[in-house]
Every structure is written in structure tokens, then in C-alpha cells.
Amino acid sequence: xxxxxxxxxxxxxxxxxxxxxxICAKHVRNCLKEPFKAEALNRxxxxxxxxxxxxxxxxxxxxxxxxxxx
Amino acid sequence: MAMAVFRREGRRLxxxxxxxxxxxxxxxxxxxxxxxxxxxxxxxxQVVRNxxxxxxxIQKITKAMKMxxxxxxxxxxxxxxNSRGLWQPxxxxxxxxxxxxxxxxxxxxxxxxxxxxxxxxxxxxKVSRALYKLNAGPEKEVKFxxxxxxxxxxxxxxxxxxxxxxxxxxxxxxLNYAQxxxxxxxxxxxxxFDALRIVYxxxxxxxxxxxxxxxxxxxxxIEKESEIGGKLGELDSYEIxxxxxxxxxxxxxxxxxxxxxxxxxxxENACSEMGARMSxxxxxxxNAGEMLDRLTxxxxxxxxxxxxxxxxEIISGASALEAAK
Numbered sequence: 001x002x003x004x005x006x007x008x009x010x011x012x013x014x015x016x017x018x019x020x021x022x023i024c025a026k027h028v029r030n031c032l033k034e035p036f037k038a039e040a041l042n043r044x045x046x047x048x049x050x051x052x053x054x055x056x057x058x059x060x061x062x063x064x065x066x067x068x069x070x
Numbered sequence: 071m072a073m074a075v076f077r078r079e080g081r082r083l084x085x086x087x088x089x090x091x092x093x094x095x096x097x098x099x100x101x102x103x104x105x106x107x108x109x110x111x112x113x114x115x116q117v118v119r120n121x122x123x124x125x126x127x128i129q130k131i132t133k134a135m136k137m138x139x140x141x142x143x144x145x146x147x148x149x150x151x152n153s154r155g156l157w158q159p160x161x162x163x164x165x166x167x168x169x170x171x172x173x174x175x176x177x178x179x180x181x182x183x184x185x186x187x188x189x190x191x192x193x194x195x196k197v198s199r200a201l202y203k204l205n206a207g208p209e210k211e212v213k214f215x216x217x218x219x220x221x222x223x224x225x226x227x228x229x230x231x232x233x234x235x236x237x238x239x240x241x242x243x244x245l246n247y248a249q250x251x252x253x254x255x256x257x258x259x260x261x262x263f264d265a266l267r268i269v270y271x272x273x274x275x276x277x278x279x280x281x282x283x284x285x286x287x288x289x290x291x292i293e294k295e296s297e298i299g300g301k302l303g304e305l306d307s308y309e310i311x312x313x314x315x316x317x318x319x320x321x322x323x324x325x326x327x328x329x330x331x332x333x334x335x336x337x338e339n340a341c342s343e344m345g346a347r348m349s350x351x352x353x354x355x356x357n358a359g360e361m362l363d364r365l366t367x368x369x370x371x372x373x374x375x376x377x378x379x380x381x382x383e384i385i386s387g388a389s390a391l392e393a394a395k
Contacts, residue, residue, distance in 0.1 A: 017322040018255045018329045022248060044248035048240045050256055056230040061238070064252060 115376075118369045122362060129358035135186070136351035143276070143344035146245070150273055150337040156330040157284070163305075164292060164327065168285050172264035175205040175212045176234065178257070178332070180270040180339040181221030183241055188346035190271045190279055190339075191220040197281045198269050202229070205267075215257055217336070234261050245340060247333050254329035264291050266328060270335040271342035277349055279342035284335060286328045289320040 010020045029040045051061035179198040181191040198214065198221075206212045213234040216222045222236050237253060257266075266286040271279040287295070293316070296305040310319055 011318075016255055016258055017325040018251045018258070021326065022251055022255075025248075043244075044246050045243040046249045046252050047242045048237055048249065048253060050235060050237045050253070052235055052260065053230070053233040056233070058233075058236060063239075064256070 115369055115372050118365055118372065122365045122369065125358050125362050125365065129355050129362065132351045132355040132358060136348055136355065139344045139347040139351060143341065143348060146337060146341045146344060147273070149245070150334070150341040153334040153337050157327070157334050160323075160327040160330060163308075164287070164323070166285055167265075167287065167295070168267070168283050170265055170285065170287065170291070170295070172205075172287075172291055173210055174262055174264045175201070175210070176215055176257075176261050176263040176266050177201050177205075177212060178215045178266055178268040178335075179217065179221045179225070180268065180335055181216070181218035182339070182343040183219040183238055184343075185220060186347060186350060187343050188350045190342050190346045191218070192224065193279075193281045194269050194271060194339075195221050195224045197283065198225075199229070201267055201269065201283065202232070213261060213263075215261060217253075240336065241340060245333075245336055247329075250333040250336050251329040254325075254332045257332075258325060258328065264288050268331060268335050270339040271346075273338045273341040273345060276345040279346065282335075282338075284331050286324065286331055289317060289324045292320050292324060293317065 029037065029044070032040055045066055047063075047065040049061040049063045051058045053059070177198050179194055181194055185191075202212050202214075212232060214225060214229065214232050215234055216225055216236045217238075217240060219238050222233075222238070225233060235257060237256075240249070240253070243249070265288065268284045268286065270282055270284075272282040273279060292305070310316065
């Protein structure tokens with residue numbers, strides 16, 4: 001119920017429900033105890049590259065990755 | 071890695087095939103005699119031996135790729151089957167409306183980054199094109215969002231003006247929900263849509279993949295549809311807790327539905343890719359085996375023929391000497 005009051009705020013900040021739920025999930029994962037916490041954090045690695053297309057040409061791809069050094 | 075080796079091997083093999091079109095198999099005698107240096111009568115088996123060696127190497131590589139695909143498949147199959155529970159409640163609540171008629175459609179085509187996996191990428195592209203034809207029209211707009219290198223390469227040829235976004239390198243780490251949800255978020259923010267149609271290969275078994283379309287509607291369209299009635303009309307019978315309006319709830323639901331459906335679709339597609347690669351590599355190692363058998367037969371025949379020729383020469387030489395005495 002507590003989250004209901006927050007709805008207009010994260011919407012106003014330009015977040016979608018997906019971002020919001022991901023942030024919540026991240027907080028829950030941070031509450032785990034140690035061996036499980038590292039495991040859960042390692043599992044959720046983001047890595048892909050996305051590029052927008054304008055007039056039939058791909059723009060420079062943007063890399064979304066949490067892997068350091070890539 | 072294995073694929074790069076395979077490609078290199080293939081390139082090395084191709085010119086040798088092109089230069090001597092199967093002549094090495096069909097009539098080794100004729101072709102070898104033409105090629106051999108003048109005055110040498112014995113038949114060289116070098117060419118056949120070299121081809122045997124390269125075919126054997128290719129077979130080894132395809133076998134290894136099959137093993138790799140099989141072990142990856144086992145890992146991803148369980149996850150794909152578990153992820154089916156994510157979209158099923160959404161379909162129960164909001165229904166799946168592939169036939170809905172809207173102004174702005176976005177076709178999300180899922181394919182693989184790597185090749186050598188049979189026809190799964192061309193089938194999704196075919197289905198996406200069919201969807202494009204079905205939904206395009208005056209005052210109607212269809213855009214493509216392409217995931218994976220392979221579909222991008224095919225779509226680039228004829229519908230590059232309709233591509234809105236392309237995504238690659240999704241399979242670098244093991245697929246997980248966080249990754250797919252960030253991707254879904256990016257797609258939602260970058261394209262305008264009334265309906266998202268996600269095209270992917272649904273995994274049935276190692277040899278059967280169904281090209282599937284999952285439809286995700288925008289909250290406005292859901293609201294409109296539920297007012298008209300029909301399958302979405304039951305939506306009003308649900309009670310909403312808390313202070314949110316129906317519109318807000320629907321928006322949240324639609325966004326979450328998209329990321330869940332995407333997650334399942336990406337997993338199913340990865341699973342189909344591995345299965346397809348497994349069967350493709352299986353048949354190519356079988357073909358390599360057959361080719362090897364044929365080449366071995368040719369090789370042995372040639373060898374025997376050269377031995378016979380030499381024997382005849384010796385015997386006839388000896389008898390000629392005897393007759394001269």
C-alpha cells in the first residue's frame with residue numbers, strides 16, 4: 001500500500017513501471033545475506049547494444065552494460 | 071570461436087571445390103592425368119587426400135558445435151519453460167489480440183546474433199513481413215524493432231526505412247530478467263505504439279519451433295477495447311485496490327506485460343536457436359561423414375588402379391623382354 005502514494009512521483013520523474021519495479025527488485029536483492037547476495041547480483045548482468053535508426057540508417061549504437069571494462 | 075574456425079575452414083575448402091568441380095570424385099583418373107607433370111604415369115592421390123583431411127576437420131568442428139549447442143540448450147530450456155508462467159496470467163487477464171486493428175503497430179522481431187542455426191531467423195523475418203503487409207495501409211504505420219544481428223542483416227535489404235530500433239549482443243551474458251526489462255524499457259521509451267507485436271520462435275521440442283506472435287496493447291487501446299466489450303469487457307469486473315485510477319493501473323500492467331512477454335520470447339528464441347543449431351550441426355556432421363565415405367572409396371579405387379597399372383607395366387615389360395630372347 002505504501003507504494004501507492006509514490007506512483008505520481010516516479011511517473012513524473014519519467015520512469016516506467018519497469019524501471020520502478022527494477023529499482024524495487026534491486027533493493028530487495030540488497031537485503032539478501034552474503035553468499036546469496038553476490039550470487040543474485042552477479043546473475044542480473046545487463047549487456048546489450050541498441051541503436052536508433054533514422055531514414056534507413058543506423059545511428060551509433062549505445063552500449064548498455066554493467067560489465068566493467070567493456 | 072568454433073564458428074570462426076569453421077568459417078575459415080569453409081573458405082579454404084571452397085576455391086578448391088570451385089576450381090575442380092567434383093571432378094576429384096567423379097573421374098579422378100582423367101583429371102589427375104591432365105594435371106600431373108608430363109611423363110609421370112602414376113596417379114597422384116594428393117588432392118583426394120587433402121580433401122579428405124579438410125572434410126574430416128569440418129566434421130570435427132560441426133560435432134563440437136553440436137555438443138556446445140546441446141549443453142547450452144539444456145541450460146536455457148529449463149529457464150524458458152519456467153518463464154512461461156510469467157506471461158500466462160497476463161494473457162488470462164488481458165487476452166491476446168493478434169487481429170486487433172490499430173494505427174501504430176510496432177513489430178518486434180527476435181532473432182539470433184549468430185548463424186548456422188537452420189531457418190529460424192528467416193521464418194521470423196517472413197512472419198514479420200507478413201505482419202507488416204497485414205497492418206500497413208493508409209493512415210496506418212508499422213515500424214520494426216529488430217533484436218539480433220541476423221534479422222537486421224535480412225531486413226536491412228528491403229525495409230530499412232521502417233526500422234526504428236535495432237538491438238544486438240543480447241546473448242553475451244546468460245539471459246536474465248534485469249537485462250530484458252532494461253531492453254523493454256528502452257523500446258517503450260523510444261517508439262510510439264498502439265500495439266506491439268513480438269515475433270519469435272516458440273520452442274516446442276529440439277526439432278520443432280513455431281513462429282509465434284505475441285501482442286501487447288497500449289493502455290489506451292486496452293481501455294477502448296474494454297469499453298466496447300468483447301473479450302476485454304470482463305476487465306471491469308475486477309476490483310481495483312488502492313487509490314489508482316483504471317488508466318494508471320492499465321499503464322503499469324501494459325508496461326509490465328511487455329517486459330514479461332519479452333523475457334519469455336527472448337528465452338524461447340534462444341532455446342529454439344540452440345535446438346536448431348543442434349539439428350543443423352547434426353545433419354552437417356552426417357553429411358560430412360557421407361562425403362568422407364565417398365572420398366575414401368575414390369581414394370582407394372585410385373590407389374588400386376595405380377597399383378594395377380604398375381603391375382601391368384611390369385608384367386608386360388617382362389614378357390616383352392622374354393619374347394625378345
